[in-house]
Amino acid sequence: MRGTLIxxxxxxxxxxxxxxxxxxxxxxNPKPAQKIKISGGGRCNVTNKEISPSHYHCGDSDFVAKVLQNYDNTKLLHFLAKAGCHPVVRKKGQYFCPRSSSELINILLSHxxxxxxxxxxxxxxxxxxxFMVYTSKGEFLAKSLLIASGxxxxxxxxxxxxxxxxxxSFGHTITPLRPALVGLTVQKEQFWFKQLAGISMRARVEVAGKVFEDDILFTHKGISGPAILNASLYWERGAIILSFLPRLPKLSPHKIISTQLPLPKRFVKAFLKSIGIEDKKVGELSLEEKKRLGLLCRYPFAPAGTFGYERAEVTKGGVRLQEIAEDMQSAVMPGLFFAGEVLDVTGELGGYNFQWAFSSAYAAAKGIKQFLVE
Ligand SMILES: Cc1cc2nc3c(=O)[nH]c(=O)nc-3n(C[C@H](O)[C@H](O)[C@H](O)COP(=O)(O)OP(=O)(O)OC[C@H]3O[C@@H](n4cnc5c(N)ncnc54)[C@H](O)[C@@H]3O)c2cc1C
Structure with a gap:
């Protein structure tokens, strides 16, 4: 009988x-690695300079820390370098394939x-x-089974x-599954976001004790962009807080509001309308209106939902970590192993998900080898 089916x-x-x-x-699929192919805009953001469990939404940070430490970004980059690929840091410590994600795919297929x-x-x-696995091409048998189905x-x-x-079916618990690293749809009160489709700007997003400072993008469905994608990982329900400006600049009382704020004019006009303030001279603002203008620095809103799995980079939630040993073997079914996104471990944007896929796969392969010799 075959040793392992993956x-x-x-x-x-x-x-x-x-x-x-x-x-x-x-x-x-008719071809392997289809997700790698389209990842990172076709260049695959393979890992990050700073890998730690704080960048993951997961059911057990200590578990994730150990798996990541045993096969970390240095080991991954070394492995890639030996195979002739030297990923380059593009932004925020994110390593991308120098030319295209095919470089990584070719390495993964080279054996x-x-x-x-x-x-x-x-x-x-x-x-x-x-195990017996049922497929469209008949039944396959093996002593161990690795689930890496994403x-x-x-x-x-x-x-x-x-x-x-x-x-x-083998008795594992699946923690609630949700689309993540995905845009957020909005409620009626924020429909003005949709009129700004195409506008991208820097903002600070606060959600469930996490803060992301990066670009946001207004779209015809709601709001997206890297800061929002990251926020979606931690958002369950309730409000998130957007800061379009860290603080209000000193404004001249003689000039119109929208001409003075360091933000896209179209945005400022839509924002003012949404909070019921006319775009007038600053000196004409009432005290209460001035206070309301402060919403630019702290704008809480409750998203309606997400753009869904078809637009989400990942799925949050998965096989419960408390039922998995550090060799990625099931604690309820000997010989059954897991790796990658199917587990309850989801990384932020920035190469964290591939690093997890590789670190957990390395641990699983080691575990399977050990299981097969026992
Ligand atoms: C558009 C996009 C861009 C992304 N960019 C990045 C990035 O730059 N950096 C990063 O870290 N992460 C990125 N991700 C996330 C990353 O791709 C995944 O987290 C990672 O691929 C997970 O690896 P995995 O092996 O667990 O699953 P996958 O890579 O998804 O592999 C699972 C495999 O199982 C196969 N499969 C599923 N069901 C069955 C079945 N019933 N029978 C047979 N085969 C099956 C699938 O076809 C697939 O080939 C991106 C995701 C998307 C969608």
């Missing part, structure tokens, strides 16, 4: 297969992993000496909930 030939599955030469990957393409996994069950976002390039379903 469900999913994405980042985590392919990386784990490097260390498991006899493993067979089951992938329903010529065995992949059954066009093979849709539909379920799995325990058999006496291991999350629910971007169905059009292969995402499915199969990992969660198989985990549940």
């Amino acid at each position: 469900i999913g030939a994405g980042a985590a599955g392919l990386f784990a297969s490097r260390y498991l030469p006899n493993a067979l990957l089951l992938e329903h 010529r992993p065995k992949i059954e393409l066009g093979c849709e996994v539909m379920g799995a069950k325990r058999i006496e000496k291991g 999350g629910l976002s971007y169905k059009k390039i292969g995402a499915s909930g199969i990992g969660y379903e198989i985990a549940k």
